[in-house]
Amino acid sequence: MPVPFNLADALDSVLKSAAKTAGLEADAFAPEVRTADARHGDFQANGVLGYSKARKLNPRATAEKLVAALPAEVSSVYEIVIAGPGFINFTLKPATLQAWLTTHDSAAHLKASAASAKHGQAWVVDYSSPNTAKQMHVGHLRSAVIGEAICRLLEFSGARVVRDNHIGDWGTQFGKLIWAYQRHLDAAALAVDPLQEFERLYQIGNAAADADPAVLEQAREELVKLQAGDPTNLAVWKKINDVSLGAFQQIYDQLGIAFDVTLGESFYNDQVERIYRELTETGIAQESQGALVVFHPEHPRFKTQPFIMRKADGASNYATTDLATALYRLEHFHADGIVVVTDFRQADHFEQLFLTVKKWFAAKNYRLPELHHVTFGAVTGEDGKALRTRDGGTIKLKELLAEAEARAFALVSERSSDLTPEERHAIAGVVGVASVQYADLSQNRSSDYVFSWDKMISLEGNTAAYLLYAGARIHSIFRKLGVADPLSRTDQGSALETPAELALARKIVKFADAIRLATETLRPHFLCLYLYELAGEFSAFYAVDKVAVDDLAVRARRLQLCSRTLLVLETGLGLLGLRTLTRM
């Protein structure tokens, strides 16, 4: 009997057809299959409750009819129990668990099974997207880390993903920066640490413009000159961007991020005329107070709150470039879906943008891609306010990662003193960065994020180190036993038997459902939660059931269990963007 990758999905389909057989109104019946609390079984179907209530039927009687209509092979796979007011509980039989483990025996096989939901689709994911001329600080971490995980999840479900770093390289900050560059440049500092120097100059320019309207005016003129193509200003601008992108890349390398394209705001500068024309001729945009704006009369707030797409002085802004960006992603990348990952403060902007794009594309008969604004909460200090270090600056991402690695190095040196310093550094690099990534990913992205060093670089509890440690222990077992090919063992031992073995196997087969949930909601923390529970089941199993036993049939089945745990664990960590280890 073939065992499907996603058991919950398969159960859902089979219940739908059974509903027809049982004489239910099949079109109106949704089985509502979900993973269940282990006390009740592996999966539960709750749909009977709502269905029966709406029709004033006895839910238990409906459930019994439905269960009676299930094909015989379902009851050979599951123990089926109707419980409470009408829940249908499904508990996988050990033989089914065994069959799943035997079938899904390699990374390639897992991916092939999963890659159907978005097969053949193109998705553009816009994430990280920092402004140039500044260093990345902890506030930039979330978009980068969450965005990368989303890319990997979409790829795993079969999509072709375009990773786009939509850098802020054309904003008004450049007027102030160029103004300061011309007057306060420290050439020596520029040679040593150019990004630091640009940041200093920007602060000078910003402060001067705040204090003196005349400076602000001069800064505006510099921006106008830049946007008009003045060679001097253009050269400064280019240098700033080159330096910034070089510094960003070092961080991206550590985080395992490789963008396919880096198309910032400046890229769209020469495409704005078409945007003005199309939105004007379709009647979507209108003149208001000298600016070109879009109102949405059907929307309670945006009927009066304008979406400004051309300023009164004739200049474009980020609304203009974002509109151009949407069009480019459709025409150039043939996007079926667009995901933009930014913090929640831009929610209004993207709601207005998407409303405008929908009307615009409809009016021009352009195909409309799925549009998703993936938001996340702010990173705050312990006081709930915007994050600052003691001296008032922000915490640099570079420093955060270095501190995490240093902590990991201290721990690995203490625990694994037999390793060479090089090995310990390599391990600390993985553990440190993974800890920072995982701390961010494991939290539901919509809530604000209280930053603390301890939390970001913690190595105990629900952390990356816990997951990596579980993996390292599995690798260690294979090393000790001299068994090759740990990720795809095909050992066929005796039947799974102990409670810990069965609990671990039950957790493994729910990988598909965790992936589905994380991908559908674009929330990687669901996958983190699953992997944490998986590692927990493994650790519990490890404590009570020894693998290296003399009984070869027992040893073989446990080796297979270890192999599948490792496969799912490493695949899952890979989808989150974390690197893994064979020892630590």
Place this chain on the structure above:
RNA sequence: GCGGCUAUAGCUCAAUUGGAUAGAGCAUCAGACUUCGAAUCUGAGGGUUUAGGGUUCGAUUCCCUAUGGCCGCACCA
């Protein structure tokens, strides 16, 4: 003023989007290393889910009111 997000154990967070007895980690307490790695495991205590109402067979989840926090609202991105 208008609007959005948010409030769960001492602290930091979950709760599969309306399901069964609200779960973890940290911290506290009690146990487990001569046996595959103790960065681990087993157990205990800790809750009127901000408050009050409503809808529902069923509410942390949906609706209303109030309160606290964060944020957005005409030319920054």
